[in-house]
Amino acid sequence: MKKPLLNKIHLPLLLLCCSALAQDWSRDVEVITPRENIYQLNQEDFYKKVQDGRKVALFYPVTASELLIPYRPLETFFNSDPSDPMRKLIYQMVRSVSPFKSMDELYSWLGVHDFPKETQEENPNPWPELSALEKALPMGATLIKITDGEALTFGCAACHSADLFGVKVLGLTNRFPRANEFFRNGQMVAPYVNSFLFKDILKTTEGERQILVSAKSATKWVGTKKPVVLGLDTSLAQVALSLAKRENDDYATRTFLSARNPRPNKLSTLVADSKPAVWWNVKYKNRWLSDGSIVSGNPVHTNFLWNEIGRGTDLKKLEDWMQEGQEQIESLTAAVFATKPPRYEKFFGIDSIDLERAKKGQKHYVQSCQKCHGTYEKGWDRPLAFTKNKLYQIQTTKVIYHKKTPVIDVGTDPGRYKGMNEFFKDLNRLKISQNLNTVVEPQKGYVPPPLDGIWARWPYLHNNAIPNLCELLTPAPKRVKGYFAGKAIDKKLDYDQDCVGYPTQEKTPENWKLDPDYYYDTTREGLFNIGHDEKIFIKEGKEIYTEKEKREIIEFLKTL
Numbered sequence: 001m002k003k004p005l006l007n008k009i010h011l012p013l014l015l016l017c018c019s020a021l022a023q024d025w026s027r028d029v030e031v032i033t034p035r036e037n038i039y040q041l042n043q044e045d046f047y048k049k050v051q052d053g054r055k056v057a058l059f060y061p062v063t064a065s066e067l068l069i070p071y072r073p074l075e076t077f078f079n080s081d082p083s084d085p086m087r088k089l090i091y092q093m094v095r096s097v098s099p100f101k102s103m104d105e106l107y108s109w110l111g112v113h114d115f116p117k118e119t120q121e122e123n124p125n126p127w128p129e130l131s132a133l134e135k136a137l138p139m140g141a142t143l144i145k146i147t148d149g150e151a152l153t154f155g156c157a158a159c160h161s162a163d164l165f166g167v168k169v170l171g172l173t174n175r176f177p178r179a180n181e182f183f184r185n186g187q188m189v190a191p192y193v194n195s196f197l198f199k200d201i202l203k204t205t206e207g208e209r210q211i212l213v214s215a216k217s218a219t220k221w222v223g224t225k226k227p228v229v230l231g232l233d234t235s236l237a238q239v240a241l242s243l244a245k246r247e248n249d250d251y252a253t254r255t256f257l258s259a260r261n262p263r264p265n266k267l268s269t270l271v272a273d274s275k276p277a278v279w280w281n282v283k284y285k286n287r288w289l290s291d292g293s294i295v296s297g298n299p300v301h302t303n304f305l306w307n308e309i310g311r312g313t314d315l316k317k318l319e320d321w322m323q324e325g326q327e328q329i330e331s332l333t334a335a336v337f338a339t340k341p342p343r344y345e346k347f348f349g350i351d352s353i354d355l356e357r358a359k360k361g362q363k364h365y366v367q368s369c370q371k372c373h374g375t376y377e378k379g380w381d382r383p384l385a386f387t388k389n390k391l392y393q394i395q396t397t398k399v400i401y402h403k404k405t406p407v408i409d410v411g412t413d414p415g416r417y418k419g420m421n422e423f424f425k426d427l428n429r430l431k432i433s434q435n436l437n438t439v440v441e442p443q444k445g446y447v448p449p450p451l452d453g454i455w456a457r458w459p460y461l462h463n464n465a466i467p468n469l470c471e472l473l474t475p476a477p478k479r480v481k482g483y484f485a486g487k488a489i490d491k492k493l494d495y496d497q498d499c500v501g502y503p504t505q506e507k508t509p510e511n512w513k514l515d516p517d518y519y520y521d522t523t524r525e526g527l528f529n530i531g532h533d534e535k536i537f538i539k540e541g542k543e544i545y546t547e548k549e550k551r552e553i554i555e556f557l558k559t560l
């Protein structure tokens with residue numbers, strides 16, 4: 001009798017005490033060296049924790065979520081005979097928002113990627129071991145067990161993994177996510193969902209029917225917004241508009257009245273879209289998001305909180321889950337901090353980098369970029385004995401970034417940082433934020449991000465406004481006014497190796513021009529390609545680098 005009781009009481013206490021000791025999430029804690037191993041575990045435990053955490057990134061663990069889709073009925077629907085009158089009926093009801101003919105079409109539209117078939121040597125973050133069943137759905141798609149059935153949901157990897165020339169990379173921005181649109185469409189379908197009718201047609205179990213009922217209900221407290229352009233995400237607006245549909249109290253209580261009378265919020269029109277950030281920069285920073293507005297607390301907690309507010313979840317239930325799920329949260333945190341960037345030479349070959357040119361580029365970088373983006377020491381800086389091997393020479397041997405993450409206004413589009421003003425108070429007021437010690441403070445400007453793996457992070461800036469590095473080093477008024485985006489499939493056609501990033505203008509692949517969703521128009525609100533030129537590579541109105549020198553900078557950046 002006594003032993004289990006002891007375990008029950010002491011184990012969580014122990015966990016609480018030691019994880020709190022292992023990491024300080026309070027504001028202004030200084031990052032002296034990159035916190036790649038955030039909980040300072042020994043090698044063996046570290047490896048295991050990170051692999052566990054990668055699994056959490058792939059399979060969404062939050063059972064408090066209510067916005068779930070019963071999986072088998074969805075499959076039944078897509079697999080049923082298209083001429084079946086019942087399928088036709090449902091199809092007609094949801095057609096305007098769901099033009100898909102199969103699950104694969106749905107996944108493809110969502111922008112989620114399949115698991116790799118085999119181990120890929122270029123992948124910097126090895127996948128955890130998974131069963132064939134687990135790999136059956138795309139990365140990020142998750143099946144949660146429910147009473148007599150399974151429900152579909154999406155996790156971190158839906159936005160934070162990408163297909164880079166066939167190599168699947170965890171922690172790299174998904175360039176074409178449609179998560180926000182998915183929520184928006186779901187919300188439009190919800191009124192048509194009659195769980196009893198669906199039960200008859202799709203033979204749902206009682207458990208599945210109940211999931212449908214609670215999903216339909218949860219959408220009442222979800223406020224959505226379609227991104228201005230494919231590639232950006234409106235999580236910020238979704239959190240703000242969802243909070244506006246809840247009561248103004250400690251737990252943002254969900255009431256029918258609050259759902260019916262949302263408080264006005266400027267983010268319903270103001271554009272504050274941004275792209276999902278890469279995970280390998282997190283280890284260098286002590287404040288989070290593109291604008292550095294989260295100034296304390298574990299950023300992974302915030303991601304759960306934001307995801308769940310955006311899914312209409314009861315925050316008391318979420319708080320309970322966060323207690324139960326502590327270990328999963330910790331593993332995920334370890335995995336996020338341990339993420340590594342992919343290397344250019346692994347994709348394009350060692351001969352694709354001109355060493356002499358890169359070394360010259362480093363000098364310009366030190367002069368014009370280092371003070372904001374950090375110091376990159378290279379293999380070639382080390383004593384000669386070590387540097388014969390070119391592969392070694394181009395490696396980064398040390399990165400020195402700011403001890404306190406700065407926020408700087410370099411004149412880039414202000415929409416995203418301004419957007420934070422519209423709902424930070426609602427966030428800080430929440431009991432759950434206070435218990436987690438998460439504090440949001442609006443900023444003026446953006447964090448100059450570390451440039452690790454920058455070659456793989458195109459298009460550039462928080463709002464994707466700049467298609468490649470040649471354009472980044474072009475004065476704003478002379479930059480292209482728009483560009484077509486496209487998937488990274490063919491290294492020669494879909495990527496400009498000289499300019500690093502999207503091929504633009506006459507180099508744009510013809511097939512990219514067929515789909516207007518992929519056109520980025522820099523003249524639209526929130527999509528401006530201004531800034532990051534004056535006082536950086538323009539002094540007193542004059543450019544300080546020649547074309548040749550700019551190429552040298554880019555060559556250096558390829559090696560980061």
Ligand code: HEC
Binds near residue numbers: 177
């Ligand atoms: C719907 C897409 C989406 C999902 C799902 C998502 N994120 Fe994000 N994430 C974003 C966007 C967009 C940003 C950047 C927002 C900004 O800073 O403007 C971001 C930023 C982050 C950052 C901050 C990085 C930095 O440099 O400060 C971390 C860490 C992160 N996400 C982790 C997660 C984790 C962990 C999960 C799963 C629990 C998750 N995200 C789920 C879209 C998503």
Ligand code: HEC
Binds near residue numbers: 290463
């Ligand atoms: C005064 C500080 C400052 C200097 C100097 C500076 N940058 Fe930046 N840089 C920033 C900030 C801030 C951002 C983020 C802007 C945004 O996202 O809107 C940024 C963004 C970038 C990005 C895009 C990152 C991404 O993830 O999309 C690249 C690439 C970049 N800078 C390269 C350079 C290079 C190369 C130099 C030197 C020629 C340089 N920067 C000099 C502040 C600076």
